Amino acid sequence: MTHSSDSVLVLGGGIAGMAAAQTLGDSNIQVHLAETADRLGGHAATWACMATDECRQCGACLADDMVHQTGCHSNISVHLNTTLDRLEKTKDGFTAHLTSGETVTPARIILATGFTPFDPSALSGLQFGRHDKVITTARLNQMLKAETLAGFLGNAPQPEIAFIQCVGSRNRTLDRDFCSQVCCKISLRHSDKLLHLLPDADITLFHMDLQTIGKETRCLAADLSTRITLAQGVPAEILTDPDTSRLRVIVEDPDTGARVAKTFDLVVLSIGMSPSEELNRMAGQLDVRPNLWGFFNTPDAALADGIHVAGCAAGPKDILGSRQEGWTAAAAVLKELRHDPAPKADILVWGDGHNADTIARTLAENGHTTVCFGRGAAVDGLTVLDPGRILSVDGTAGRFTVRYEQEGGRSTLTCRAIIAAPEPEYQTLAGQADLSGALDLTAFAGTPAGQLPEQTAILLDYAAPETKAGSRLALNKALEARNAGRKITVIMNKMLVHGAQGQQIYDQARKAGVKFLRYNIPEDIQIQKTDTGFSLTLKETTLPGTIVTLHCDQLVIPETSVPGPGIDNAARLLKQEKDREGFLQSPNVRHRLTQSPRKGIYFAGPAHDDVDHTDLAAELDGIMADLDFPGPAQHAGVEINQKKCAQCLTCLRICPHQAIFLNEKDRPEIVPNACFGCHLCVANCPALAIESASSALDQAAEEREKDQTVVLACQRSAALAAGPLTLPDPVRLISVPCASRAGVNLMLKLLVAGAAKVIVAGCHGGNCRSMNGSTRAREEVSRLLALPGIPPDKVTWHSVAANETQKLARIISDTRISSKDL
């Protein structure tokens, strides 16, 4: 049953608002999407692509894709330059008067008003607004996007650039005692991007505690640590050199401990997030009560009946997190409006630990018939089977076939979806030489406060990277023990203050008298076992030149998680690649956070990222939203002509999304909803049996006029980037479903028809919706260039993300200039 009369008002057309609107629109809800600006996309749409040699998974380009899709959606009415003027509560919803003069009667409202970047002019010492080379991260993004940075720096060959983190965050005296969550990640990506563009730039990143949360950020930070200077301590004052006008900051020299001046050409302030002005303005009308910070991420904040919140309006988060929250909020609205969710049946949960157990039980409680290959107890709707006995997984979304071993026999079950949440392996480090006799953090956490020794030291980040869950557990337990009168010292390289209240808990711990020592590298610590406990000697980073010795009765160290056989097994049977650390995570931003490249297979919990229990709950909400309201089946326009098919099964092997299965007649068939339309099968089928709605392309190719520059642009990236461009006449843009569609044949056809140049432009590696499409396109271009008689600049390949309009314009104009030269 659909309730087409229901409508929903979404306030805010950024990532969260668009994600919510799409999910609702897909379920036949009339959506009014009100956006104060004159365009959709929010902040994300003004952000630059962070790709270097490959996509850095920032998600910014998804905004352009989403703007495009939202704009075309028949159930979404977009109201630009519009916001809520007045609101009345009615029996079953609201009457909302919009500033445009229109009146709508939504049954529910989703608040997706996003954030306002913190205004650093409030901090006078930073000179923001007074010196043009002091800029914010937002401005840096704009310059990167417009490709104007080098010029702004006067084309200096070796610019010295500083990033200052935590500007307007983690500051109790400003009533902003929260971590803005995303800015460390952003500055790391920015540094990487800057080095890609200006390889000789000298970059210093001043941070309080670098939030290396999640594998991606951790790896990037490790990689950058040798290429940029990571300096602990954030300057709060920027001076101007009276002679050169360059920027100077005074910092502590980490070696000598003296105050020294450092000079820079550019200082980027890594500003935090504030709630949007819009929200402040409307809170009264909406009858919602945000917390002191203006967000909804602590228990003291309250929403009103019928109003949901998503994205940064709820609390600081990144693009992918906002998108996920938009989907989840939309699903909650659909449930409240009693829209029928997809049939609840047959979800397979895979994982041998408490994460999988939680997931399976929650699914069963929500009415999903669930089978868990794990260890928990069976309840209504949940069958628990012996783990480690799965033999194979075949099929595709909606129709997976799982063969497994049971009581000596073999059985088969079918399921709609699979959630892979195998437990990583938790290894104790207490066995390592200098740590022998130390206690695992979980064991420490389990000890009643009364039984703890007098003095305990907790050592973080020492033998293995600090994790979200580890640092939070350490903080909570340190505080508890301290409050029970114990002396607690936490020895750390940095404190991870992730989550809404991480900073507050850290503040509380210090206030209670938990001492924190900082070290730079593990080599700076010496650990000695003594008769009564441990003696630790370390170089304290905040006191260069001073070595401190600490005696404690007990030394506590967190366990480390490593991938382990559970994850290996899942990756193998689900035919998923593992990431560089050996975990399960989609290598592609388009499928993250929880989806895999294979439709119907989800990843959750610590098996795929640094996920704590708050994240797990959010992940599960996201997965259930997707399971309940998957939207209409989408046909990618690719079909196998069974009359031509030679049953060689090349397509079945090659499809990166496992969207092709063998039907009862043992013939390959494409599952519409699982197919991403990448056309790899089309290009590879030896019998030319796979037909595509875009086959008219080849026809079109032959009709090209002479001397044109032809751009074959991927529909999901370069073609979107070209959207705002007015192409000069001798340039023709052909939108292809995937860059890999630009096979040798098509390119040759174009050249034969007289094209002067062919530009093939598609996704950055790791961003290709079809996973391997862009790699394949690049190979095809090389293959063509290897043919005799084709000059090397005749056909070129370029990675262009949807938000790289300026880059595409430059590529086209460079190509044209060089053809004129000829």
Add this chain to the structure above:
Amino acid sequence: METAILEKDTELSRLLNRLTQGDNIDECLTCGICNSRCTWFDQQGGPVPRQIVRMALLGLERELVDSRMLWDCLICNRCTQDCPMGIDMDQVVTKARGTAAAGDQIPEDISKGIKNRLELGDVNGLTKEEFVETVEWVAEEFADDMEDPNALILHDQPDCKFLYLPNPRELGINLMHLTAMAKLFYAMKETWTLSSNHTDVTNWGYFVGKTDVEEQIARRVVETAEALNIETLVLSECGHAYHVLNCRVEQLLGRKPGFNIVSMPELCLAYAKKGILKFDPEIHPYEIAYHDPCNIARKSGGYDAPRELLALCCQGVRELVPNREDGICCGGGGGMLQDSGTTKKRMSTGKPKADQMRATGLEHLATACLSCHRQLGELSTHYELGMKVDTVAGLASECLVLSH
């Protein structure tokens, strides 16, 4: 490299960490903000603020004293102005100076001054008799100068409207300043007195972090003022006196004093606004720069009165950059100026200030603290800035228009 054993329970850590705003060092976030804001900037030597806090909080009291940062610190609080945890360097350093471990580092001049002050009532050792003699002589001269027998400088006179607390220099090498102030009081047409019981405005107990001494000195001021039954205590232009008597006195004494406290520039401004004091700005036909004394401005919030008064007495006030909350210490704070052995050092700590002064391109500078005044004057000479330095009230007195 030295090895320090973490000793958390020291005298200092007991003194600090009351977890009230200011002395809550345990809450330090190690953000490093303070390091970038020290008044010493990149001058060699001097304090590294975060190191002070970290040593104090880790109980490394001995290391802190040995680092010799305690007496290089100007207690100007520039560093912790932006501290996200509201830690107050003034509290940390003065309390550390007050510990037994730091006892033998107190500069001799300051110990002596405190002794004089407690025993004689004056840091320079002026006795009660000498005080009376000096004041009476100045009073005579003043009446002559003003050609008015009613132009009075009284001492120990009860029931006056004002009690004036002079700087010791006003009864020593700078008697002219006392006369200048007397002229202002005279023009206000109010009764005022000095007191021989505590002749000056200073409270060096504050510099050495000895709360008992600080309290004793403050108590003497307050009780004498109360005994004289005055309405308002008027402070000579002095930074630390302003800070102690405006911001610390209540905590020191455990009660509010029974009278108002204002500084001389504040009083003059109030009387100018009432239309009683009139100034002739043509006397000072120049634009003037203003230096914020840290104790008055950043540490006590007294930003506007001296500027407003200057604006009435000159051709406009030019700001040093940066100023107010971010103002740079003159380089003589925290007791450094009171220690005669620091002249060379003060020229180095004052370098950033001198640069700031030079950048104005002006020839005149005023400030509202006699200590800053001295240091700024020396900077002007040392760095050949050619700048004449005045006090705000002194300038006001110079251009006072007396209506007979």
